[in-house]
Amino acid sequence: MRLVIVGNGAAGMQAALEARRLAPAAEITVVSEESEHGFSRPALMYLLAGQLRLADTEPQERSTLAKHRLEMRRARAVGLDPVTKTLLLEGGALPYDRLLVATGAGPIAPPWPGSDLAGVGAFVTMADLAWLEDALGLTRSGIAPRPGPPPYGLRPGPRHRPVQAVAVIGGGPIALEVAETLRALGRRVHLVVRQEWLAPMGLDGRQARWITERARAAGVEVHAGASVERFEGEGALEAVVTSEGRVKVELAVVAIGVAPNTGWLGGALALDGHGAVQVDAGLAASAMDVFAAGDCAAAIGAAHPASWRIARAQGLVAGQRLAGQDARYAPGVWHDGGKFFDLEHTVVGALGTPAVRYELRHEERGAVRSCLRLAFGEAGLLGVSALGRRWDDGVLRRWIAAGRDEAFVLAHLPEAAFDAEFVPPLRAAAWERS
Amino acid sequence: MDAQGQEGLLGTWRSPLGARGPLAWALALGLVSFYVALYFEDELGRLLGLRPFTALAEAAGLRDRWFLYGALYSVAMIGGAVRFLRRHGNARYHQIRIAVNVAVQVALGFCLPFAMRLWGAREFYFSYLWPLRLEALDPGQLALHPAAFAVYSILAVLVAVPLLTLRYGKRWYCSWVCGCGGLANTFGDPFRHLTSKSERSWRFEKVSVHAVLGLAALTTLLVALDFFLGAELPWLHAVAGPVRRAYGFVVGAVLAGVIGVGVYPLLGPRVWCRNFCPMAALLGLVQKAGRFRIRVKEDACIACGNCSAYCEMGIDVRAYAERGESFTRAACVGCGMCAHVCPRGVLQLENAPTKRRLPVLG
Numbered sequence: 001m002r003l004v005i006v007g008n009g010a011a012g013m014q015a016a017l018e019a020r021r022l023a024p025a026a027e028i029t030v031v032s033e034e035s036e037h038g039f040s041r042p043a044l045m046y047l048l049a050g051q052l053r054l055a056d057t058e059p060q061e062r063s064t065l066a067k068h069r070l071e072m073r074r075a076r077a078v079g080l081d082p083v084t085k086t087l088l089l090e091g092g093a094l095p096y097d098r099l100l101v102a103t104g105a106g107p108i109a110p111p112w113p114g115s116d117l118a119g120v121g122a123f124v125t126m127a128d129l130a131w132l133e134d135a136l137g138l139t140r141s142g143i144a145p146r147p148g149p150p151p152y153g154l155r156p157g158p159r160h161r162p163v164q165a166v167a168v169i170g171g172g173p174i175a176l177e178v179a180e181t182l183r184a185l186g187r188r189v190h191l192v193v194r195q196e197w198l199a200p201m202g203l204d205g206r207q208a209r210w211i212t213e214r215a216r217a218a219g220v221e222v223h224a225g226a227s228v229e230r231f232e233g234e235g236a237l238e239a240v241v242t243s244e245g246r247v248k249v250e251l252a253v254v255a256i257g258v259a260p261n262t263g264w265l266g267g268a269l270a271l272d273g274h275g276a277v278q279v280d281a282g283l284a285a286s287a288m289d290v291f292a293a294g295d296c297a298a299a300i301g302a303a304h305p306a307s308w309r310i311a312r313a314q315g316l317v318a319g320q321r322l323a324g325q326d327a328r329y330a331p332g333v334w335h336d337g338g339k340f341f342d343l344e345h346t347v348v349g350a351l352g353t354p355a356v357r358y359e360l361r362h363e364e365r366g367a368v369r370s371c372l373r374l375a376f377g378e379a380g381l382l383g384v385s386a387l388g389r390r391w392d393d394g395v396l397r398r399w400i401a402a403g404r405d406e407a408f409v410l411a412h413l414p415e416a417a418f419d420a421e422f423v424p425p426l427r428a429a430a431w432e433r434s
Numbered sequence: 435m436d437a438q439g440q441e442g443l444l445g446t447w448r449s450p451l452g453a454r455g456p457l458a459w460a461l462a463l464g465l466v467s468f469y470v471a472l473y474f475e476d477e478l479g480r481l482l483g484l485r486p487f488t489a490l491a492e493a494a495g496l497r498d499r500w501f502l503y504g505a506l507y508s509v510a511m512i513g514g515a516v517r518f519l520r521r522h523g524n525a526r527y528h529q530i531r532i533a534v535n536v537a538v539q540v541a542l543g544f545c546l547p548f549a550m551r552l553w554g555a556r557e558f559y560f561s562y563l564w565p566l567r568l569e570a571l572d573p574g575q576l577a578l579h580p581a582a583f584a585v586y587s588i589l590a591v592l593v594a595v596p597l598l599t600l601r602y603g604k605r606w607y608c609s610w611v612c613g614c615g616g617l618a619n620t621f622g623d624p625f626r627h628l629t630s631k632s633e634r635s636w637r638f639e640k641v642s643v644h645a646v647l648g649l650a651a652l653t654t655l656l657v658a659l660d661f662f663l664g665a666e667l668p669w670l671h672a673v674a675g676p677v678r679r680a681y682g683f684v685v686g687a688v689l690a691g692v693i694g695v696g697v698y699p700l701l702g703p704r705v706w707c708r709n710f711c712p713m714a715a716l717l718g719l720v721q722k723a724g725r726f727r728i729r730v731k732e733d734a735c736i737a738c739g740n741c742s743a744y745c746e747m748g749i750d751v752r753a754y755a756e757r758g759e760s761f762t763r764a765a766c767v768g769c770g771m772c773a774h775v776c777p778r779g780v781l782q783l784e785n786a787p788t789k790r791r792l793p794v795l796g
Contacts (some may be wrong), residue, residue, distance in 0.1 A: 040739060342524055344779050394732045394734075420527050
């Protein structure tokens with residue numbers, strides 16, 4: 001039995017380890033262009049920041065490949081022939097009995113004039129990290145990009161001196177992380193956001209404004225409500241022109257979202273409107289014995305952005321499918337969280353949907369600055385969005401699944417608190433109702 | 435947010451002292467030389483006629499070089515604490531813990547013993563308990579102090595240590611009271627990411643730390659027996675003295691001082707605590723049976739590795755976090771840094787009553 005897994009991210013590595021556990025005799029090959037050992041892509045900003053080393057970001061010890069007899073093939077996948085069951089690689093081909101496509105997602109290319117100027121790039125891959133570190137004059141902390149053409153248009157930034165002024169374009173998690181890190185590295189940062197505020201998923205305008213204020217307090221120049229019109233420069237980037245004016249920068253990091261890495265499949269598998277591989281609840285794709293998991297696979301039930309957590313959960317199911325077992329991926333209640341500067345947020349369930357009948361909201365601005373929103377529908381608690389304090393979203397998820405009503409949720413709220421010790425507990429006396 | 439979030443770790447591996455560069459090696463060499471000269475000043479005096487610490491202590495009006503060391507130790511801790519709070523001080527747990535730890539060391543580790551000398555009494559170190567200080571259960575030493583001190587020493591190890599550790603975990607001592615832990619968490623904080631996370635280092639630690647605890651117990655027993663029976667059993671007397679001195683040399687001077695602090699800039703600040711401290715070993719065994727644990731949120735970890743990288747005790751926290759598995763490890767000193775650096779707020783230190791150990795069902 002030859003099992004081939006394309007991609008060694010959260011989904012790919014989880015699937016490989018699960019398949020090995022269930023199929024001790026199978027030949028398992030993991031294909032990765034980017035890295036020998038799987039690493040945590042969400043930790044990329046910590047490499048740029050010098051907060052972690054590459055090995056720190058690798059969830060499995062480096063001995064894992066040998067210990068679990070996983071053959072690593074460093075190559076770029078360039079095509080798939082589902083009839084002959086062959087994966088085409090740059091400079092080779094790999095026959096398979098069962099195949100998992102777990103190629104993740106890559107940055108959306110900037111659509112504006114001048115996007116091909118040197119100094120315009122993204123921050124999603126190891127190649128991006130190397131590009132950014134080179135441009136900033138920092139020592140490289142990641143993996144040297146493989147020789148050959150980069151996976152997408154990426155040109156070196158100006159070489160003459162370390163960059164001082166950077167434009168970060170976008171208002172999502174990657175944009176905020178890059179802005180925070182570059183600011184901490186002492187660079188002048190212009191954050192250009194199309195919306196009126198920086199809006200990580202699930203926060204409303206008032207909550208998101210806190211993040212904008214926090215970014216400004218850290219010295220980030222936030223250009224909210226400004227849309228990019230073009231990049232300008234003679235060969236290399238000199239300025240970004242927005243609807244609000246012209247900003248002189250030497251580098252632009254474009255973080256306007258990610259898209260599934262499925263272009264290489266060349267039509268061999270059915271894709272959805274977003275370019276993700278269409279899969280059923282058992283993660284089977286449109287071709288026989290081909291599965292897909294993680295950010296490159298179509299979401300089941302609802303659209304979702306890139307997610308380490310979901311990729312890992314789907315990888316587990318995909319590993320079982322590769323080993324010939326019957327398994328289903330059940331999405332469960334949506335939840336996500338993050339941290340921008342020192343502001344943490346938690347989002348659970350559905351917010352801002354037609355099913356929401358009313359919201360309860362509580363803000364405090366004392367020793368702890370926090371905001372908590374609870375959304376209720378006919379069936380009870382639907383969603384929670386919290387900024388500032390920490391919450392155990394496992395507890396909140398169970399309340400949502402059980403449709404707990406307002407009286408129960410308010411009475412049991414302390415059970416879901418996850419604040420660090422000595423942080424004064426939330427005393428939510430007055431709730432704002434809307 | 436302000437009371438718990440992480441900041442200040444950006445650039446740790448890019449700082450000139452943080453990545454085992456030439457400056458870190460120079461500092462390590464300096465620290466090792468300092469401790470060798472301090473602990474072996476008598477030998478230095480005999481060989482070279484140099485007694486730098488004693489000379490300095492006399493010039494400063496201090497009784498002996500150990501008071502000078504105590505003063506330097508306090509200064510290093512205070513300076514380190516200021517730096518620590520600038521780096522992580524937005525978390526209330528750290529603010530309170532570091533303030534208490536520094537206060538205990540300055541008051542009980544330096545000022546009180548110093549004052550006792552001024553009053554004409556022998557100094558006594560209330561914050562160093564058995565088996566960190568074998569004298570705390572050495573009848574010959576205790577006989578030199580008021581009887582209340584002996585009662586204090588015995589009650590501390592037999593009552594306070596087990597009760598507090600079962601209730602709060604070993605952190606009440608290792609991260610709140612102990613001077614060694616205090617220096618590690620203040621002066622040694624910039625090096626916390628250097629602690630080895632390898633499986634090999636864990637296998638070494640398990641054997642070495644418990645071996646030292648065994649040696650400490652054996653030495654204490656020998657010394658006590660010698661005190662009560664030494665006059666009748668000359669062979670016992672002949673063995674107990676050298677064993678006590680050998681323990682003091684190897685564990686007290688070389689492992690706790692020269693290696694323990696000397697290698698801060700290369701191997702992290704908890705080399706002594708993790709691998710050799712008999713107190714940490716004893717408290718760790720009790721901790722396993724107690725309430726303290728690190729609670730992990732299920733299905734929330736993004737495997738970034740910050741928790742493991744900044745664990746000064748070399749625990750692979752991420753392995754538990756990825757599995758969503760709450761845990762208690764004997765080594766954990768409860769410094770709280772894993773929970774502090776986690777960008778997803780996945781971890782929480784808690785003294786869980788037994789019923790909280792089951793998942794909270796809505």
